[in-house]
Amino acid sequence: MDGTLLNSIAAAERVWGKWALAHGLDLATFLPFMHGKRGIDTITQLNLPGVDPAKEAAYITQAEIDDVEGVKPIPGALEFLKTLPSDRWAIVTSSPLPLARARLAKAGITAPKFLVTAEDVTQGKPAPDCYRLGAERVGFDAADCLVFEDVPAGVKAGEAAGADVAVVTTTHEHPMETTHLKISDYEGLAVEIAADGRLMLVEKSGA
Numbered sequence: 001m002d003g004t005l006l007n008s009i010a011a012a013e014r015v016w017g018k019w020a021l022a023h024g025l026d027l028a029t030f031l032p033f034m035h036g037k038r039g040i041d042t043i044t045q046l047n048l049p050g051v052d053p054a055k056e057a058a059y060i061t062q063a064e065i066d067d068v069e070g071v072k073p074i075p076g077a078l079e080f081l082k083t084l085p086s087d088r089w090a091i092v093t094s095s096p097l098p099l100a101r102a103r104l105a106k107a108g109i110t111a112p113k114f115l116v117t118a119e120d121v122t123q124g125k126p127a128p129d130c131y132r133l134g135a136e137r138v139g140f141d142a143a144d145c146l147v148f149e150d151v152p153a154g155v156k157a158g159e160a161a162g163a164d165v166a167v168v169t170t171t172h173e174h175p176m177e178t179t180h181l182k183i184s185d186y187e188g189l190a191v192e193i194a195a196d197g198r199l200m201l202v203e204k205s206g207a
Contacts, residue, residue: 019060080190094154096119167183
């Protein structure tokens with residue numbers, strides 16, 4: 001969701017930046033570290049003395065729900081989603097459900113039929129649990145799915161689940177080394193249904 005269907009970097013970094021500074025963290029080091037993972041996992045991995053990860057993650061989540069200014073869809077995402085059969089795709093996000101709904105609404109994206117959020121798994125990305133669950137809910141094996149990701153933790157989760165991966169680079173400030181397909185955004189892309197029922201990522205005619 002974040003960085004793949006919508007751009008929430010400004011909002012996320014405002015909230016997490018204030019929290020990080022309050023805890024004496026270096027922003028240049030911390031901000032790239034926190035993207036793409038569940039808040040509770042990010043805070044737990046810091047191992048800060050006297051900090052309750054669950055309590056702090058709940059605080060961060062509410063702060064992010066309260067600040068969705070600047071959240072917007074990735075270019076072409078709204079049109080691209082319209083080409084997807086509603087029962088053949090899912091959003092798999094490290095965001096808690098209330099935050100996911102708030103950001104989707106701000107970006108003008110209708111929540112899909114299938115939605116996997118932070119509450120649905122005990123191990124967040126880069127563990128493959130979330131993508132395996134997403135595939136299960138859609139009714140397919142993960143090996144028959146394509147994961148759209150933008151950060152290393154998510155790419156690793158998709159790989160570990162056995163899925164194909166496409167890397168969305170819209171929000172990248174620096175090149176990301178990967179052997180996977182890279183797309184800058186969804187402009188000119190669509191999905192078609194093949195004769196055997198498979199979904200195919202295609203370039204729009206004339207694009």
